Amino acid sequence: MVVGADDEMSNSDRRNGETQDSNPPSLDLTDDAMHELVTESVALIADYFGHIAEIPLFQHTAASKFADELSSELPIEGESIEQLMKDCRSLISATRHTGHPRFLGYIGSVSTPVGAFADAIASTLNPNVNSWRSAPAATELEKLVVRWLGLLVGYGENAQGLLTSGSSMANLNALLIAHRVKSPEKVSEKGLWNTGAPMTIYASDRVHFSIPKAADVLGLGRDCVRIVKSDAKFRLEVSSLRQRIEADLSNGFRPFCIVANAGTTATGAVDPLAEIARVAEEYQLWLHVDGAYGAFAALDPRKRHLFAGIELADSVSLDPHKWLYTPVDCGCLLFRNAAEVRTALSFGVGEFLQLHEETEAESFAFWDYGIELSRRFRALKIWMLLRYYGVRRISAAIANNNTLAEYLGDRVSMAEDFELLAPVELSICCFRYVPPLLVTRLLSGDETERASVNAEIDRLNARILFAVQRKGRAYLSNTTICGRYALRACTVNFRTTCADIDAILDIVRDTAHNLDK
Ligand SMILES: *Cc1c(COP(=O)(O)O)cnc(C)c1O
Numbered sequence: 001m002v003v004g005a006d007d008e009m010s011n012s013d014r015r016n017g018e019t020q021d022s023n024p025p026s027l028d029l030t031d032d033a034m035h036e037l038v039t040e041s042v043a044l045i046a047d048y049f050g051h052i053a054e055i056p057l058f059q060h061t062a063a064s065k066f067a068d069e070l071s072s073e074l075p076i077e078g079e080s081i082e083q084l085m086k087d088c089r090s091l092i093s094a095t096r097h098t099g100h101p102r103f104l105g106y107i108g109s110v111s112t113p114v115g116a117f118a119d120a121i122a123s124t125l126n127p128n129v130n131s132w133r134s135a136p137a138a139t140e141l142e143k144l145v146v147r148w149l150g151l152l153v154g155y156g157e158n159a160q161g162l163l164t165s166g167s168s169m170a171n172l173n174a175l176l177i178a179h180r181v182k183s184p185e186k187v188s189e190k191g192l193w194n195t196g197a198p199m200t201i202y203a204s205d206r207v208h209f210s211i212p213k214a215a216d217v218l219g220l221g222r223d224c225v226r227i228v229k230s231d232a233k234f235r236l237e238v239s240s241l242r243q244r245i246e247a248d249l250s251n252g253f254r255p256f257c258i259v260a261n262a263g264t265t266a267t268g269a270v271d272p273l274a275e276i277a278r279v280a281e282e283y284q285l286w287l288h289v290d291g292a293y294g295a296f297a298a299l300d301p302r303k304r305h306l307f308a309g310i311e312l313a314d315s316v317s318l319d320p321h322k323w324l325y326t327p328v329d330c331g332c333l334l335f336r337n338a339a340e341v342r343t344a345l346s347f348g349v350g351e352f353l354q355l356h357e358e359t360e361a362e363s364f365a366f367w368d369y370g371i372e373l374s375r376r377f378r379a380l381k382i383w384m385l386l387r388y389y390g391v392r393r394i395s396a397a398i399a400n401n402n403t404l405a406e407y408l409g410d411r412v413s414m415a416e417d418f419e420l421l422a423p424v425e426l427s428i429c430c431f432r433y434v435p436p437l438l439v440t441r442l443l444s445g446d447e448t449e450r451a452s453v454n455a456e457i458d459r460l461n462a463r464i465l466f467a468v469q470r471k472g473r474a475y476l477s478n479t480t481i482c483g484r485y486a487l488r489a490c491t492v493n494f495r496t497t498c499a500d501i502d503a504i505l506d507i508v509r510d511t512a513h514n515l516d517k
C-alpha cells in the first residue's frame with residue numbers, strides 16, 4: 001500500500017483529533033512505505049551490481065528516450081514509491097556504466113556495493129562533518145581514514161588532511177595553502193595587490209587543468225603556472241624546471257610552488273618526485289604532488305618505486321573515487337604540517353562558530369584546513385571499503401589493472417594495424433588504429449607526406465572513437481600525444497579481464513572496417 005501525503009495527514013488527524021493547521025505535516029514514512037522503499041531500493045542495488053557486466057554499457061537511444069519521457073512537471077502532489085522506483089530503474093538503461101568491464105574511458109569511478117551502502121548509511125546518519133563538535137564520530141573516522149590513505153600511498157605514518165569532493169578541490173586547497181604559507185604579506189587580510197613580485201608555480205606540460213584553474217580562482221592568473229617541458233616518457237624534465245625557476249628569479253618573479261604529477265591523466269607518467277623534491281628544498285618552494293589518478297598505484301609492488309620521494313611533498317592530492325573503487329565523490333588532500341596549514345588558513349570565524357571545548361581534539365575543525373564549512377560524511381565509504389576488502393585485496397586489484405594495461409600495450413605493439421603512442425606506465429594505454437596501407441605511406445613518405453598521412457589517421461581515429469562510443473559495446477576516450485590523436489584506455493576497473501581487452505581491440509578494428517558501411 002502506498003500512502004500519499006493526504007492519507008498520512010488524515011490518518012494523523014484521526015489519531016490526534018486535531019485539525020490540519022495545528023498539526024505540522026510529518027515527512028516520516030509509514031511502516032508500509034518504509035518497507036516498500038527499503039525492499040525496492042535494495043533490490044535495485046542488488047540487481048544492478050549482479051548484472052552490471054551483462055547490461056549494455058551505454059545505449060545512446062535509451063538516454064534520449066529517457067530525456068523525452070521524463071516528466072518535467074514540478075510535482076505539487078506526492079507520487080508513489082512504486083512510481084519512483086520504476087523511474088529509477090529506467091535511469092539504468094540511460095546511464096553510462098563506468099563499472100562495466102569494457103568501460104575504459106576517462107578515469108572511471110568503479111564502485112562496490114560496500115561503497116554504495118556506506119553512502120546510504122552516511123546520508124542516514126547525516127552528520128555535518130565541519131568539526132569535532134558537530135560530528136565527533138565522523139571527524140575521528142575522517143582523521144583515521146586520512147592517515148590510512150597516507151600510509152597506502154607511502155606518505156608516511158602520520159598524514160593529516162581532509163577529504164574533499166575530488167582532486168580539483170584538493171588541488172585548489174593545496175595551492176591556497178601553498179600560496180598563503182609562502183606569501184610575504186598577510187594576503188588573507190590585505191588581498192593580492194600588495195604582494196609585490198608576481199608569484200609563480202611550476203608544473204609539467206602534462207599537468208591537469210585543475211591546477212591552472214586553481215591559480216585562476218586564487219586570483220593569481222593561469223599564466224603564473226609555468227609550464228615546464230616533459231621528457232620522452234612525459235615526465236617533468238628537472239633541468240628545464242631549474243632553468244625556468246632561475247630565469248623567473250632573475251626577472252623579478254617569486255617562485256613559490258612546484259606541482260609534480262604522480263600519474264598524469266593522459267598517459268600515467270610519474271614525475272621524478274625525489275629529484276623534484278630536491279629542487280623544491282633548494283629554492284624553498286612548496287611541493288605539491290597531484291596523485292589524483294595515480295598515487296594508489298603505489299600499492300602495486302612493481303610500481304612502488306615510481307613514487308619514491310612522495311613522502312617529501314608538503315601536500316598530496318588523491319582521488320579514492322578514481323582508483324580506490326570508491327563511489328563519487330571522494331577526493332583527499334594530505335599535508336605534512338597541520339599546524340602550518342592551520343596558521344596559514346584559519347582566521348577569526350564568527351562568534352557562533354567559536355569553539356569552547358577543552359581538549360585539542362575536541363576543538364578540531366575542518367574549516368581551519370580547507371575551504372568548505374558543511375561537509376558530507378565521506379570517510380565512512382573508505383573506512384568500510386578498506387575494512388571489508390583489506391589492503392591486500394585492494395592492492396591485488398590495482399596490480400591487476402596495471403597488468404591489463406601492459407597486456408593491452410603488448411597486444412597493440414604486436415598488431416600490424418595498431419600503434420602504441422606512449423609507454424604504459426600504470427594503467428593507461430594510448431594507441432591508435434593505423435590501416436596497413438597508411439603504415440606503408442608513413443614509413444616511405446617524406447615529411448610533408450607523413451604530416452598529411454598523420455592528419456588522415458587523426459581524423460580516422462576520431463571517427464572510430466565516436467562510433468565505438470555510440471555503439472556501446474566498449475568505451476574508450478581520447479587524448480593528444482605529441483600532437484597525434486590517441487585512443488586512450490584506462491583500466492581502473494576491477495571487473496575488466498584479458499578477454500575484455502581482446503574484445504575491445506576487436507571492436508575498434510571492426511568499427512574501423514565498417515565506418516563507411
Ligand atoms: C582527475 C584528476 C584531477 C581532478 O580530480 P577530480 O576528482 O575530477 O576533481 C586532478 N588531477 C589529476 C591528475 C586527475 O587525474
